[in-house]
Amino acid sequence: MYEEATEILFFCPRWGSAHIPWPVFARKVKEAGYDGVETDVPFDVQQREEMLQSLEDHKLLLIAQHWETTDPNFESHLDEYTGRIAYLASVRPLLINSQTGKDHFSFHENRLLLQSAHHIAKTMGVPVYHETHRGKFSFAAHTTKAFIGSDPALSLTFDVSHWCAVAESLLDDQEEAVAMAIDRTKHVHARVGHAQGAQVTDPRSGIYSAALEFHLACWDKIVALNRRKEEPMLTFTMEFGPAPYMVQDPFTQQPLADQWELNLFMKKLLSERYEKNALLV
Template identity: 25%
Template sequence: MNSNHSTHTNTFNDPRLEVHMSWWGMNGLERSAEYSLEQKIEMIAEAGFDGINGFIPSPKDAERWSKLLERYRLSLSVNAYPKTCNDMAILLKQAKQYGAIQHINVQVMTPFLIDNGAIELLRGIHELSEKAGIPAYIETHRGTITQDLLRTVSYVEALEQLRLTIDMSHYVVAGEMHTISNEAEALMQKLLERTSAIHARVSNGEQVQVDVGPSGEHPMLQHFERWWSSGMKHWRKVARNGDVLPFIVELGPPPYAITVDDYGQRRQEISDRWEQSLLFLRTARRIWSETARV
């Protein structure tokens, strides 16, 4: 096992950071395209990740996944795409049947539902999560119930219990935020107070996912690091013993990843997504250490 796992200074019961690698983000990597399921999981573990963010394994694959995750000492978080409370109830039942789900990241697929209807749906999803005993966090994501920054702020103001998966790349690209105004920053900070998980991807205001450079030279990274740091600080204020803050490195394959032939087969990416993923892994651990000293 990679030494990164043994360098944590906190005890198991202390609030802690877990950095997960997106299983979606493993698609199409040159180094892993021909790899087996176990080889990909081993690659994630050896890189120093704490877990995988993916989907609930199917019944026929559940035992295999459980054994591999245990062998490589990795946790599992999953994604859900409900449109209704009934959809979420079914997903939660499946999660309980599988067991050992660290949290559920929820993209609520009702982008045109607003105001009281949206608030009631979000309230219902939260209540189902509480009843099932499985944490579920609503992701800030385009094309979902949290389609835009303003309406998501209104949900936070209406629902004291609403907890979020923070992914600011969606609001940066949707708002074409080449620069971050004071007004935008204030709205972002309102959402960061509800941080329960973080998805790592950087937008430049034109593309949703850009290469930040081998050492993070891209000027937009400073804004995302500020938001990740702020989210961690807010989370630490309310965290209890045993709580986990998941930080998911989520760099997607094409068409999220920019390619040299966007009109064609879109196979040759301009970025090394795996190396960028490792940069975000290191960045998450650094910021977590910095927030511990505040």
């Protein structure tokens, strides 16, 4: 059993709620018991200030999210990426979660992007964590393993749901790579994937019990490891998303579950699981 050292904070995604005005959304998030919001940051000054003011009014923390850089030309991509990460750091978020690079960039090119983020994090004093995500440098467990082995400064946002989809498995044959990623994890995206996709229809259904238990086992290890290291804080964002992540009825196009309810379910499950702030492993 570990000492009470690591504060666990829960964040709500803006993803799926961008149609709700910021003052209304921030109040809803606060009333639901979240500690903050994870979102991209608009360049429009008025929109940005409304967002920041709404978060401040409701005493909500900000995790700034980067996902927008998609240019296939590496040099252009690097310039845009560097500028965007620096911009996110300028609003002084708690941390930056970055979907970094491209799966088709070379190892060297993706390393240059990671080095750019490391430099910004060091000079601007805002940590940058890199999300395990399809289409990015970290699209699969085995490829991310190589980056971890070559970069002692690399810190991750752990979203293992993507790796399940890529590998068409619950990664029982890649335990070493998963363990290496867990050791570098500073932030978690709490969505449940399965062997055929990055999001189960509803984690409350028994047909997804094996997938849920796998994800919980990974998150338990992350919590235990951060407590063992006496890290002051570990953050979770509830990351069930809207359509097309959310399965829709093919004829009515209505979602088969409610995104807000699924994320509240995950928040309640994890907060109760870790509330005593001590875990036996």
